[in-house]
Amino acid sequence: MQLCRRNLSTYQRRSMRTIEILMGLCIALSIVLQAILERHNLSMVTRYGIAVLSIAPVIATIIVVARYLRGENDEYLRNLVVESMLWGLGIVLVADTFFSYVQPYSSLIPFGNISLDIFIVTSSITLEVKLWGNR
Numbered sequence: 001m002q003l004c005r006r007n008l009s010t011y012q013r014r015s016m017r018t019i020e021i022l023m024g025l026c027i028a029l030s031i032v033l034q035a036i037l038e039r040h041n042l043s044m045v046t047r048y049g050i051a052v053l054s055i056a057p058v059i060a061t062i063i064v065v066a067r068y069l070r071g072e073n074d075e076y077l078r079n080l081v082v083e084s085m086l087w088g089l090g091i092v093l094v095a096d097t098f099f100s101y102v103q104p105y106s107s108l109i110p111f112g113n114i115s116l117d118i119f120i121v122t123s124s125i126t127l128e129v130k131l132w133g134n135r
Helices: 010-039 045-070 075-105 115-134
Strands: none
Touching: 010 045, 010 115, 045 075, 075 115
């Protein structure tokens, strides 16, 4: 959605690109590590190592978003970023609550494995839609 970013400054575009790259890394790493855990019988030490590896890009994304919010001069865009993250978190909480009651009675995909992916996708889509509406 490059059309949505035509009016953003260089700092804003660079920050958004970095955040989106880190979020994509979170999703890719989540998929790869989940596949490894499902296919191999790993020791507990290796599982803890994989758990630490899986949260590394999440922490990096939080740090980059916090740095962006601290450096952003436009209060409106800062509000858009925070609001899109809240929408993403809200959708994950609603879906997680729903699936926690449905999961024991069905053969649905375990939601806990993809909740980070859903948060990233929904918060990114919300931000892009809000930026598009702002043009």
